[in-house]
Amino acid sequence: MEIQNETIQNMKKYDFDVTDNDDKQVDLTKINAEPKDEQFDLRIKNHIVQDNITENQIVNSVNDLFAPAA
Secondary structure, X not given: OOOOHHHHHHHHHOOEEXXXXXXXXXXXXXXXXXXOOOOEEEEEOOEEEEEEEOHHHHHHHHHHHHOOOO
């Protein structure tokens, strides 16, 4: 699963980001390289919207919310 650059740009436009267990921002273009047991948080302006979710869940959430309409 992957997240397209346009989707990432849409996400950033609305001040959303994704952080890891150490609260460090995750490069979503390289999310597949993260450890498989890693948990992520989806945040808006540093406030958690979804927490402790898996790689597949974060990819699905970001794509559902920010992918350009087909």
